[in-house]
Amino acid sequence: MQCFCEEEVFYLKVEGDTGADAVWCDECGSNLDIADVPASDELKFGLTGWVRMYGNWMDWEQDLLLAGGVEKEEAHNEQGEILARRLQEELTGYRVRFSPSSSAKMYAGFIS
Structure with a gap:
């Protein structure tokens, strides 16, 4: 796995973002x-x-949270945590952590 570290990668993070791998x-x-x-x-x-599926709780053009967005983000985070645990189980020589999304909570007052 290639990154900017000069040594082999052993610390991994599962995180959602637009246009990126997990x-x-x-x-x-x-x-x-x-x-x-x-x-x-x-x-x-x-x-x-x-x-x-990252960000399916947002209206990106309007920069607004969709109705039910907080719940969609929570479900996305739950699934991500499960996947991170599975990755940790498969990659015993690595440390894997999950980084949940919190964007819906920031936009909670701005619903489209």
């Missing part, structure tokens, strides 16, 4: 190519599908 170096913050993550194809597929 796994990051937890040391330097580099987004890692999901194809390079030594996980099962099934888990990579799950992580890819999960990250594609």
Whole structure:
């Protein structure tokens, strides 16, 4: 896995973001190519599908939270945490942590 660290990556973070893969170096913050993550194809597929759903609680054009957005984000975070635990189970030589999204709570007063 390639990142900005000068040594091999052993600390990983599962985090959603637009236009990015779901796994990051937890040391330097580099987004890692999901194809390079030594996980099962099934888990990579799950992580890819999960990250594609990132932000489905937002109206990005209006910069507003959609109705039910807080609940959608909470469900997204729950699924992400499950995937991070599965990744930790598969990658025993790594430390994996989950970083939940909190954008819906920031926009809670601005619903479209």
